[in-house]
Amino acid sequence: xxxxxxxxxxxxxxxxxxxxxxxxxxxxxxxxxxxxxxxxxxxxxxxxxxxxxxxxxxxxxxxxxxxxxxxxxxxxxxxxxxxxxxxxxxxxxxxxxxxxxxxxxxxxxxxxxxxxxxxxxxxxxxxxxxxxxxxxxxxxxxxxxxxxxxxxxxxxxxxxxxxxxxxxxxxxxxxxxxxxxxxxxxxxxxxxxxxxxxxxxxxxxxxxxxxxxxxxxxxxxxxxxxxxxxxxxxxxxxxxxxxxxxxxxxxxxxxxxxxxxxxxxxxxxxxxxxxxxxxxxxxxxxxxxxxxxxxxxxxxxxxxxxxxxxxxxxxxxxxxxxxxxxxxxxxxxxxxxxxxxxxxxxxxxxxxxxxxxxxxxxxx
Numbered sequence: 001x002x003x004x005x006x007x008x009x010x011x012x013x014x015x016x017x018x019x020x021x022x023x024x025x026x027x028x029x030x031x032x033x034x035x036x037x038x039x040x041x042x043x044x045x046x047x048x049x050x051x052x053x054x055x056x057x058x059x060x061x062x063x064x065x066x067x068x069x070x071x072x073x074x075x076x077x078x079x080x081x082x083x084x085x086x087x088x089x090x091x092x093x094x095x096x097x098x099x100x101x102x103x104x105x106x107x108x109x110x111x112x113x114x115x116x117x118x119x120x121x122x123x124x125x126x127x128x129x130x131x132x133x134x135x136x137x138x139x140x141x142x143x144x145x146x147x148x149x150x151x152x153x154x155x156x157x158x159x160x161x162x163x164x165x166x167x168x169x170x171x172x173x174x175x176x177x178x179x180x181x182x183x184x185x186x187x188x189x190x191x192x193x194x195x196x197x198x199x200x201x202x203x204x205x206x207x208x209x210x211x212x213x214x215x216x217x218x219x220x221x222x223x224x225x226x227x228x229x230x231x232x233x234x235x236x237x238x239x240x241x242x243x244x245x246x247x248x249x250x251x252x253x254x255x256x257x258x259x260x261x262x263x264x265x266x267x268x269x270x271x272x273x274x275x276x277x278x279x280x281x282x283x284x285x286x287x288x289x290x291x292x293x294x295x296x297x298x299x300x301x302x303x304x305x306x307x308x309x310x311x312x313x314x315x316x317x318x319x320x321x322x323x324x325x326x327x328x329x330x331x332x333x334x335x336x337x338x339x340x341x342x343x344x345x346x347x348x349x350x351x352x353x354x355x356x357x358x359x360x361x362x363x364x
Contacts, residue, residue, distance in 0.1 A: 005227035005261060006286060008318040008362045009309070009353045010061045012181065013346070014232055014264060015132040016073060016328030017051050017066035018337040027071055027333045031086075044069050045120070052125050054343050059350030062130045062181050065121040072332040073185050074134045074142050075101065076113055081166060083107040088148050097238055098334055102148040107162050113170045118179050128180035132232065132328075133170055135186035136163040136216030137209075141201075142188065160212060164219035175226040183230045183264070184220060187327075189213040190233040190266070193251060193273075194244035210254045218259045230288060231258055234266035234327040238335055240295040247273025249280075256282035264288025266326035268308060269295060278315035287316045290326035291352065292345045294337070299344045305352025306359075318360055323353050 019027070023044070030040040051066030070076045078084040084101035091097035118131045134142075140160035144153065153159035167184075174182055191197045192209055203209055221229055233251075236243040248265070255263055263282070266272045267290040281287060291308040292300055305323065312321060329335075329342045357364055 006181075006322055008321055008360070009356045010322045011059065011350050011353045012062040012130055012264070012288060012322060012324045013055060013060060013064050014234075014324055014326075014328040015064050015067050015130070015183065015185070016070075016330045017054065017064075017068070018330045018335065018339045018342050019066075019068055019333050020339060023047060023068055024333050024336075031071060041069075048120065049124050052121065054339070055346065056125065056127060058343055058346035059354075060127065060346060062128045063121070063125055064130050064132070065117055067132075067328065067331075069117055070333065072098065073132065073328065074138060077134055077139050077163070077166075078143060080111050080113040081107050081109050083152065084143065085148070089143065089145050098332055101143055102145040103143055103152055103159055104148055105152050107166065109166050109169075112173055113166075115170070115173050115177060118174050118177050122178055130181040130183060131174055131179045132183035132185050133167060135184040135189075135213065135231065136160045136167060136220055137213035138186050138188040139163050140212070140216070157212065160216055164216060167220040168222060168224065171220060171224045171226070171229070175224055181228050181230065182224070182226055183232055184217055184260070185232045186213060186217065187232070187234045187236040189251060190235055190248065191244045193246040193248055194235075195246075197244045206250060210251060214254060214257050218257075221259055227261065229260045230262040230264050231255075231260050232264040232288070232327070234290070235269070235271055236331075237295055237327060238332060240297075240337070242269065242271045242295065245271035245273070248277045252277050252280045256284070260285070262286040262288050262322065264290070264324055266290040267312070268293040268300075268326050272326070275311045275315070278312055281316055286320045286322055287312065288322050288324045289316075291323050292325035292349050294325050294327055294329050294342075294345070297341065299341065300348045300352075302348050302351035302355055305349055306355050309352065309356055318356075318362065323349060325349065
């Protein structure tokens with residue numbers, strides 16, 4: 001694999017920003033038919049540039065569109081691909097999470113997944129741009145149900161295989177459109193480190209699940225001509241609470257088998273279990289180090305960002321270190337996080353990166 005396609009201490013988002021209340025309301029109204037897609041798109045075309053400007057003002061090297069058009073980072077797939085029925089997979093009792101679609105018929109792509117978002121973003125900024133789509137494994141864990149899906153795909157594995165060519169085609173389109181950083185979101189791989197989650201999900205064979213995730217990623221990126229593809233891993237979250245916790249030791253060795261250039265990983269939160277696991281970080285990949293805890297209301301200082309980065313420098317050289325928040329600030333539109341807080345955290349991230357570049361003699 002070629003060397004890093006990005007400079008040391010480059011700053012990136014993971015994808016999503018908190019949506020203002022009126023945009024959360026718009027997305028719900030669009031979902032339930034109170035607003036047609038054309039009207040919603042027109043309103044969002046006016047709103048999304050402000051999400052881009054926020055990131056530019058914070059100082060980020062790579063910006064997203066805040067994912068303000070999406071109901072969720074996973075549902076963006078089912079929004080573009082026929083074969084799903086909405087809201088069949090209910091959240092656990094007592095949870096504040098959202099219901100999810102289940103696959104109920106063979107997949108048939110109706111439109112590109114993120115291409116229109118990417119083209120709008122590219123046309124509204126001079127910064128480098130990042131666009132994320134969900135990984136095959138995360139889609140398969142989130143939207144295949146033994147209760148609803150076996151008529152279309154008898155196993156979760158069969159559903160995952162059906163997702164791969166659709167995502168591969170999308171990544172090819174995004175690469176051709178000039179997206180600077182492509183990303184596959186795969187939090188459900190990271191969830192495997194938590195024994196409580198594995199028991200709840202009925203997972204006994206961890207290696208089989210890891211193999212599925214790697215098969216999904218490598219199938220999605222096969223033949224994609226692009227120098228900077230990331231996989232994002234985290235413990236998933238909603239309303240400032242993680243779904244799981246625990247260090248990455250169970251999966252870190254397998255990550256070297258992913259045919260991508262960068263791994264963006266959650267490390268700022270104590271729920272990620274500490275930085276020592278980076279002893280086994282793949283030596284041919286760039287680390288996207290999570291230095292901002294999006295679940296903590298406290299806004300980090302630039303000095304905190306520097307300290308977290310320097311802890312990782314014990315294991316990963318600066319030539320292979322980039323900086324990002326632990327996760328997107330609002331992977332689901334219903335997540336009620338604060339937009340001003342997100343701006344202040346991103347500004348601290350970028351100020352910390354400037355301090356690191358000055359200290360280690362890295363050109364801005």
